[in-house]
Amino acid sequence: MGQPPRRFRFAPQRFRPKGARRMPGLSFNRLLPNILTMLGLCAGMTAVRFALDARWEPAVTLIVVAAFIDGIDGRLARLLKATSRFGAEFDSLSDFLCFGVAPAFILFLWTLHDARGFGFIPCILFAACMALRLARFNAAIDEPLAPGAVPRPPGFFTGVPAPAGAGLALFPIFAALAFEGWGWTGLAGAIRHPVLSAVVLVGVAGLLVSTLPTWSFKNYKVPRPAVLPLLLGAAGYVALLVAEPWAALAAAGLLYAGMIPFSLRSYHRLRGQLARAVAPEGEETREAGSPAIP
Template structure:
C-alpha cells in the first residue's frame, strides 16, 4: 500500500531548498508570502511645563500697567498744553482703577506685588498727574506760590495711599476689629475720587468754553480758586471723614427706579456734554460727603444702642413640685 504512487491531481510537495528567483527576491516573497510589518508605537511627547502664573491672573496687573501709561501720557499732553486729552486720560485711568481690583478678586489673582504696583500707579495717576496738570493749566504764572498747592495735593495723596496700605498689611489682632457697618466706608476720600474733584475747575472751564461763557470759564481758571480746590481736596484725602465705598451698598426698593433713571440721564449727558457731565460728577460726589458722614454716624449710634440694651433675664430651671 505504501508503494502506490500518489494520485495525479495531488500537487507535489515543494522542494526543501527552492532555488532563488532570478530577480533577486527571496523565495518567500516570490511565493507571495509577505510578513506583516511591525507597527512602531509612538511614545507620547511630553509637553514642557513652565512655572508661573496663568494669563488670567495677569490681567489685573496688565490693566494697572495700562492705567499707569495713561497717567504718564496725561503728563505729556499737559506739557504740550493739550488739556482735553490730559483730562480724558486721567478719567480713563480712574475707570481702569475701579475695575482692576474687583477683577483681581474675581479671578483670584490678588498678590502683594499687585497691591504695591496698584498703589504706585495710583500715586502717579491721581496724585502727580492731576497736580501737574492743574499747575500748568492755571497756577504756573504764580511760580513757587502756585506750585505749593500742587505739592500739598501730591503729598496728601501719597499719605492717603500709605495709610491704606498700612491698614491692609496690619497683622491680625494688632488693631481692634472694625464693626460690620464700617466696612462699607473708606477713611478719607479715595485717590481716584479726589483726582476727579481736583480736576473740577478744568472740567467746568472746558464746558463753559464750549458754551461760549468765556467770563465764567476764566473765573474757574483763576489761580486762587484752583488753589483752594487743591488744598481742600488734599485735606479730605488725609482726613478721617467716612466716605461711602459703594462695595456692599444696598439701595432701598423705592429708590431703585429713580437711580436707574438718573443713571440713564447722566449717561446721556456724558455723551452729549462730557465736560459738563464730569464737572457735575465732581460736584455730586462732593455733595454726597456730608450724607456719607451722617450715615456713618447713624449706623454707629444704632450699633452702640444695641450694645447698651440690657441683657434678657435668665429663666430659672423648673424644679420638682412637692
C-alpha cells in the first residue's frame, strides 16, 4: 500500500530589512511586574499625601490598593517567567514604604501625635521591625538548608507578612471609621485614643519579626465539600465590603489575627509528619533555619 502524502507546514518568517539589527532591550512582559510594583509604591506615597491633609479614608484605601498590587505582582512575574533579583529588591523597598513607613505615619498623624514625643516611638519601632523582616527575607533567599535540618512545611509564612501587618496596624482606623459611619461617635472617639494605636503598633511589630508560622494559602487545597460554602462566603464578604467597607476590613483583621493559633497548630502537626518521614530511625533532627517571607 502507498504511503499517505506528507504534509508540509510553512512557518511564516518575519520580514526584516537587509542589514537591520534587533533592537536591544527588555520585552514589555518582563517589565509589567516592575510597573505594578511602581504603581504600588506610588499608592503608598499618595497615601502619605492624603494623610497630611487629614483625609483618612482615601489614605487607608490606598494602602489596601498597595496590598492588592503586592499580592499579584510576584505571581504575575512567575507566570510570565520575568522574575529577577532586581524585581525582588524593588518589591522589598516598595513594601517597606507602603507597609512600614506609610501606616506608621498615618497613625501618627491620626492620633499618636497627641501623645507628644512618646507617640513617635511606636511608629519608629514598627518601621524598624518591618525593615528587619524584609532584610531577613532578602538574606535568606540564597541560604542553603543546613545538613540534617528538617525542611519547613510548605504553605507557611514566617511571622506575619508585610501587607497583613499593615492591615493589622490600621485596624483602629478601620474600626473608628466604621463606628463613625454608624453614628457611634463616642465609641469611635475611644478607639482613637493614642494608647490603643500604640499598643496595636507595638504588638504587630512583634509579630512581624517573630518566627510564628502563619498560613500563606498558596498551596492550600480546599476539600470538595467546602468549595461551595467558601464561594458563598467570599460572595458574602464582597457584598459586605461594598456595603460597609470599613467594617469589612476591620473584621478581616480580627479574622486573620484569630487564625494565627490555628496555623501554629497546623504547622507543628505537618512538621512532625515531615520529621518522621525524613529522619532515619534513632537519629535526631533539628529544625531548619526560619526563612522570612514577606
